[in-house]
Amino acid sequence: MSELEIELAPHAGEPLKPAKDRRRRTSRTSVFWLGLPLGVITFLVFVLPLTGLLPDGGQDLTATRLPPAFLDGGTWAHPLGTNKLGQDGLTQLVESGRLTIMIGLVGALVAIGPGTLLGLLAGYCRGWVDKTISILIDAQLALPFILIALAIIANRGSSLPVLFLVLALTGWASCARVTRSATLSIRERQFVLGLRAAGASEARIVFRHVLPNLAGTVVALATLQVGTAILVESALSFLGLGVVPPHSSWGSMLAAGQDELSHSWWIAFFPGLAITVLVLLVNLIGDALLTHNDPRKRRR
Amino acid sequence: MSEILETEVSADHGRRLRAPEESTPVLDVDDLVVEHRNRTTGEVFRAVDGVSLRIDAGESVAVVGESGSGKTTLAMAATGLGVRGSGDIQLLGHSLASIGRRQLRELRPEVQVVFQDPHGSLDPRQSVRSGLRELRGLQRERTSWIDDDGLLDRVRLTPDMLDRYPHQLSGGQAQRVCIARALLMRPRLIVADEPTSGLDVSVQADVLKLLQETQASTGAALLMISHDLAVVRSVCDSVHVMFRGKVVESGPCETVFKNPTNEYTRELLDAMPGARWRARR
Numbered sequence: 299m300s301e302l303e304i305e306l307a308p309h310a311g312e313p314l315k316p317a318k319d320r321r322r323r324t325s326r327t328s329v330f331w332l333g334l335p336l337g338v339i340t341f342l343v344f345v346l347p348l349t350g351l352l353p354d355g356g357q358d359l360t361a362t363r364l365p366p367a368f369l370d371g372g373t374w375a376h377p378l379g380t381n382k383l384g385q386d387g388l389t390q391l392v393e394s395g396r397l398t399i400m401i402g403l404v405g406a407l408v409a410i411g412p413g414t415l416l417g418l419l420a421g422y423c424r425g426w427v428d429k430t431i432s433i434l435i436d437a438q439l440a441l442p443f444i445l446i447a448l449a450i451i452a453n454r455g456s457s458l459p460v461l462f463l464v465l466a467l468t469g470w471a472s473c474a475r476v477t478r479s480a481t482l483s484i485r486e487r488q489f490v491l492g493l494r495a496a497g498a499s500e501a502r503i504v505f506r507h508v509l510p511n512l513a514g515t516v517v518a519l520a521t522l523q524v525g526t527a528i529l530v531e532s533a534l535s536f537l538g539l540g541v542v543p544p545h546s547s548w549g550s551m552l553a554a555g556q557d558e559l560s561h562s563w564w565i566a567f568f569p570g571l572a573i574t575v576l577v578l579l580v581n582l583i584g585d586a587l588l589t590h591n592d593p594r595k596r597r598r
Numbered sequence: 599m600s601e602i603l604e605t606e607v608s609a610d611h612g613r614r615l616r617a618p619e620e621s622t623p624v625l626d627v628d629d630l631v632v633e634h635r636n637r638t639t640g641e642v643f644r645a646v647d648g649v650s651l652r653i654d655a656g657e658s659v660a661v662v663g664e665s666g667s668g669k670t671t672l673a674m675a676a677t678g679l680g681v682r683g684s685g686d687i688q689l690l691g692h693s694l695a696s697i698g699r700r701q702l703r704e705l706r707p708e709v710q711v712v713f714q715d716p717h718g719s720l721d722p723r724q725s726v727r728s729g730l731r732e733l734r735g736l737q738r739e740r741t742s743w744i745d746d747d748g749l750l751d752r753v754r755l756t757p758d759m760l761d762r763y764p765h766q767l768s769g770g771q772a773q774r775v776c777i778a779r780a781l782l783m784r785p786r787l788i789v790a791d792e793p794t795s796g797l798d799v800s801v802q803a804d805v806l807k808l809l810q811e812t813q814a815s816t817g818a819a820l821l822m823i824s825h826d827l828a829v830v831r832s833v834c835d836s837v838h839v840m841f842r843g844k845v846v847e848s849g850p851c852e853t854v855f856k857n858p859t860n861e862y863t864r865e866l867l868d869a870m871p872g873a874r875w876r877a878r879r
Binding site: 498 | 674677679680703704706707709710711713715718719720721722723724732733736737776779783
């Protein structure tokens with residue numbers, strides 16, 4: 299009823315078009331409600347260790363493989379149980395979370411940065427630049443990532459910089475492909491011709507007009523890439539190729555817990571759950587952002 | 599050589615703009631050919647086939663023809679915007695084939711284009727105000743003659759439009775913003791590529807009137823691309839009829855519309871809504 303009235307009076311001097319903006323607000327709230335738990339998780343992971351509330355994380359060989367507090371035999375001194383060295387599960391989960399989230403963020407940045415730039419270049423310049431970059435993208439996408447990871451890690455050993463190199467190599471191509479096609483469509487828009495007619499340089503058009511119009515897509519891609527980076531790290535750590543002691547991430551905790559699965563399932567379960575929840579949240583937020591930034595989807 | 603030309607352009611910017619030499623045409627196209635090559639089959643398609651066109655200062659010329667007849671390609675090639683063709687194109691006395699990139703950029707603001715889709719010709723991420731500010735930053739001297747409010751007043755928009763984004767403008771408002779942006783540059787040639795096709799009929803008349811006023815007040819020449827003969831008749835002095843890349847008939851509007859010599863022109867005129875009725879009268 300109210301929507302009908304609004305539709306009837308779009309030129310009544312009101313600067314807003316409420317019907318469209320309401321829909322936009324809906325997708326904004328979905329981003330908010332997904333972002334909230336994500337923010338809480340990040341906050342906890344970074345702040346909890348500072349409060350001193352967590353149980354002592356050191357080894358305790360008198361209390362190995364304790365079940366979580368809610369099972370028989372568990373104690374509230376170790377809410378999520380202990381591992382085979384008697385280290386507290388919750389403390390380890392929180393502390394590994396820091397490294398995991400850091401890897402997710404940096405891993406996404408190192409993939410998105412070059413990916414966006416190459417995609418932009420390919421889409422805007424066309425010609426041989428486009429051909430070269432497109433071939434590289436296709437070649438990259440044809441190689442299984444585990445093969446690249448194995449080759450690099452076998453060569454260089456596993457360390458954080460090597461992990462980021464692997465993440466950059468495996469992540470840039472899909473981002474470049476999306477950016478390229480988005481650029482292709484933006485560069486054909488008439489406002490680009492108009493700017494050229496006003497005497498704008500190509501660099502200005504690319505960085506002041508094409509790139510900002512890509513921003514929504516890139517932010518969404520980056521969010522999705524955070525999820526991918528965390529999964530890749532987990533997979534590599536599970537294979538013993540990613541994060542190695544003394545560092546630990548959720549992936550390496552999962553790997554450490556796999557031998558104990560039959561009798562102490564909680565050692566692997568909680569890091570696994572943490573990865574699932576985090577990646578799920580990040581991906582959902584990425585999808586919501588994509589929808590939010592796509593005017594066609596928004597209008598519907 | 600290039601430096602000499604550039605200093606010449608910037609030195610007498612204002613004077614050249616106000617008083618173009620009467621003798622040199624704004625645009626003089628001779629035997630323009632534009633070909634598109636299909637990359638997979640290698641077939642060559644002639645979009646524009648040996649077209650000659652001359653527009654003098656203050657003149658308004660129309661190019662009409664059906665969709666795909668090469669009108670837009672002709673305009674884009676003739677003004678050096680994107681499409682490249684062979685043949686001699688003199689834009690304000692400079693041959694497009696021989697001038698360098700930097701000179702072309704100097705020359706560009708002299709030609710402004712108003713496109714068919716007004717929303718597509720505005721950056722969706724820029725408010726009207728920041729778009730105008732950017733244009734001013736690009737061409738400081740050229741655009742200093744009028745402030746934003748005055749400019750919007752010229753195209754009959756209120757100053758509160760300045761803070762709107764393109765999606766908050768109606769088609770007619772957006773097209774007026776586009777005309778304002780073109781006007782701001784004080785071009786010597788305005789190319790209007792189907793400027794009213796995307797607008798509803800009541801707004802079309804406003805926009806056409808505005809284009810005419812703009813042209814009259816700045817003394818710019820107008821190249822109008824259209825398939826709408828009624829529009830052309832009300833706005834332009836002379837007309838070129840294009841068919842499959844070739845100009846099949848050209849001359850003053852009245853002559854061409856009253857006594858079309860070419861079969862295709864006659865068909866085009868017959869297809870005009872109300873043509874029969876007018877003819878009988």
